[in-house]
Structure formats: structure tokens, C-alpha cells
């Protein structure tokens with residue numbers, strides 16, 4: 001079998017969790033020859049630059065959510081706003097990353113569109129040639145912000161927790177006051193309608209810009225039975241929606257065993273819903289619920305047993321990086337404890353370096369980063385906080401399989417240099433590009 005066919009065989013076994021983000025295996029295949037080479041040499045200077053850098057552009061939040069503590073951070077007495085990166089420094093970092101060759105940014109927070117200089121930031125990133133994807137709660141996408149997103153960005157994915165106004169059930173996000181609109185706001189659904197309306201108008205205004213809107217529903221015990229209504233909403237509005245189960249050890253919001261049984265036996269047996277092009281239920285059915293342990297999912301640590309049993313290496317450490325609003329750098333949002341409280345021992349533990357005054361590249365190629373890469377090859381969930389890796393477990397599995405089944409036998413047969421050369425040639429014809437990974 002040719003190397004190309006072996007690679008095709010591996011990637012055909014997996015599916016991306018979220019088709020609206022267009023982040024399937026062929027989109028990161030192009031990085032793998034350099035990544036596998038650097039894995040063997042253990043020399044950080046051999047690493048490619050990351051495929052995507054996530055920026056937490058602000059810690060400020062505009063909705064209070066049950067499964068995430070970010071909205072409480074700024075209310076803490078010892079929260080120091082002066083320690084945040086300045087806009088000028090953020091833009092300098094964008095330039096450094098663009099010059100290094102980083103092509104895509106993912107912006108989150110906090111609520112990214114609440115950043116008072118959102119328009120300036122996204123225009124700057126675009127000016128450096130970087131594609132930007134934004135994760136937003138959908139509150140406050142004004143006509144001005146919508147115009148900037150459509151002109152300078154690639155997509156927005158709007159997180160919601162339900163589609164029905166049932167505040168009794170407390171399953172929906174509570175809209176909070178913000179400096180830009182004070183108390184003058186509607187409920188979450190009114191705000192969402194305004195934001196989507198503004199985005200649609202801007203998309204009509206700039207039809208040549210290939211921009212997409214997606215929806216992300218974070219499934220919890222209070223909204224799980226609304227999944228059919230969520231899919232109906234997505235179909236009616238022609239917006240692709242992805243469903244992901246909330247995680248977090250001991251979270252009171254987690255789905256119970258009965259909820260998972262209902263998902264498996266009722267929801268996922270409805271072929272019409274599962275095959276809807278506007279939802280990712282097939283990913284939940286064929287991957288998430290099939291490959292991950294049910295008890296772990298119920299306990300909020302979905303990848304615990306999967307990682308401890310499958311000897312997976314975390315290649316996210318070579319593909320991706322996260323910079324928070326204070327300039328601290330992390331391997332991923334899970335080690336960052338991005339849904340956790342302001343005080344987090346975990347977040348302190350995994351801080352690799354600070355880009356407030358240092359270049360990103362000096363952190364990316366540092367010994368500290370390299371040590372984490374080695375500690376995660378393979379992932380040891382007993383020693384690392386990798387039990388809720390819902391975002392990266394599929395790419396980590398794909399890359400581990402490519403490394404184990406295709407690259408390593410080739411290297412054993414031909415030696416490192418020739419293996420990299422032949423593997424690189426095979427990858428070339430299979431790679432595709434994506435607006436923003438991941």
C-alpha cells in the first residue's frame with residue numbers, strides 16, 4: 001500500500017466534531033511532516049509554528065452562565081485590570097505571529113465582542129493577513145462589529161444554551177450589564193436576534209466575503225431535552241449547530257445517566273435529526289458516545305479512561321497555543337481551566353511563559369514548553385489535567401495514529417531524513433486549507 005493510501009486509511013476513520021468550523025484532518029495534515037520530525041529530534045527549533053493561536057482577547061463577560069465561572073472573574077477583589085495586555089501589545093503580538101507564519105487566530109474570552117476595541121483588533125489582524133474565527137455568546141454584535149467581523153474575519157460561532165424562553169428552568173444565559181449598553185438590554189433571545197440580524201445585514205452588504213455563522217449548544221441537564229428544538233431552530237435559520245456536552249468534574253449542571261440514556265435511546269434513534277445537515281448529532285453518536293466512557297462523561301471527565309487506555313500523544317502541543325488576556329501562554333484551553341474560577345491552582349501550574357514582554361517564539365521554543373510536550377507523550381491523565389479534552393481528543397488521536405501507523409514504520413525502514421521526505425510528498429496531495437483551525 002502506498003504511503004498516501006495509508007494516510008487516507010487513517011484519516012477516513014475520523015470525523016470532525018464541528019462541520020461549521022471546517023477543521024477536519026486534511027486541514028492540519030500539512031503540519032505533520034515537521035511535527036513528526038521535531039518529535040523525533042526533540043529539538044524545539046525543528047518545530048513548525050502553530051497552525052492556530054487562540055487569544056483570550058478579554059476576560060470581560062456579558063452573560064452569566066451556569067457551567068462557566070468566567071463572568072465572575074472581574075468581580076474578584078484582587079482582579080488587576082492593569083495587568084491585562086494593552087491593545088498595542090496585542091497588535092504587536094498579532095504582527096509577530098503573522099510574520100512567523102501563523103495563518104489563523106481563534107478569539108475567545110470572556111466575551112470577545114465586548115472588547116471596547118474589537119473593531120481595531122480584528123482590522124489589525126486582517127491587515128497582517130491572518131484569518132480570525134470568533135467564539136461569542138451573541139450579545140452585543142452591533143452593526144459596526146458585524147461589519148468588521150464580515151469584512152475582516154472568517155466566521156463566528158455563537159454559543160447558546162437553549163432556544164426557548166423558559167427562565168424558570170434557569171437553562172438560559174442571563175444577560176449582564178456592560179459598559180457599552182449599561183442596563184439597556186433585552187433577554188438573551190432578543191439580544192441573539194439582534195446580533196444575528198446585524199450579521200445577516202452585513203453579509204448582504206459584503207457579499208464577496210466568504211463568512212459563516214455557526215451555533216454551539218453546550219448541553220447540560222437543564223437543556224438536554226431541548227436538543228430537537230435546537231436543531232429545528234438551526235434548520236429554520238439555516239445555521240449549522242454543534243452540540244457538545246458540558247464537562248467539569250463534579251459540575252451540578254452535568255447530564256445524568258438517565259439523560260445519556262435518553263440521548264442514546266430516543267434522540268439518536270431519530271434518523272431525521274441525526275442526519276440533519278444543520279447538526280452534528282452523528283459526531284455525538286458515532287464518536288463521542290461510542291468511544292468515550294459513559295461514567296466519565298457523567299462525571300464531567302469525558303476523556304479520562306479513553307486517554308489512559310489508548311496511549312495517545314498530545315500533538316496539540318505542536319499545533320496550537322493559547323495566550324490569555326494577561327499574556328500568559330498555555331498548551332490548550334483545558335489546561336488553562338478556561339471555564340474555572342479566577343483563582344485556579346491548575347492555571348498557575350500550567351502557565352508556560354509570559355508574552356507581555358517576551359516574544360511568542362521564545363516561549364514556543366522554550367525548555368518549559370518542550371518539557372510539557374514530553375510530559376504529554378503519551379498523555380498521562382493521572383499526572384496531567386487532560387480528562388476533559390473534548391476539543392482536541394480527535395486531532396490527538398488522528399496524529400497519534402498517523403505517527404504510529406504511517407510515520408514510525410517508514411522511519412524504521414528508511415531513517416528519519418528519507419522518511420520525512422517521502423511522508424511529506426504523500427501529504428502534499430492530500431492537504432486542504434481551512435479558514436480558521438481549530
Ligand SMILES: C[S@@+](CC[C@H](N)C(=O)[O-])C[C@H]1O[C@@H](n2cnc3c(N)ncnc32)[C@H](O)[C@@H]1O
Nearest residue numbers: 067068109110111135136137159218246247339
Ligand atoms: C468559554 S466560552 C468563551 C467565548 C464566549 N464567551 C462564549 O460563551 O462563547 C467558549 C465556549 O465554552 C463553552 N463552555 C463554557 N463552560 C463549559 C463547560 N463547563 N463545558 C463545556 N463547554 C463549556 C461555552 O458554552 C462556549 O461555547
Ligand code: SF4
Nearest residue numbers: 061065068070071110
Ligand atoms: S461561557 Fe462565555 S459568556 Fe458564559 S461565562 Fe463563560 S466565557 Fe462568559
Ligand code: SF4
Nearest residue numbers: 314316332334386389
Ligand atoms: S487537555 Fe488535551 S490538548 Fe490539552 S494538554 Fe491535555 S491532551 Fe493536550
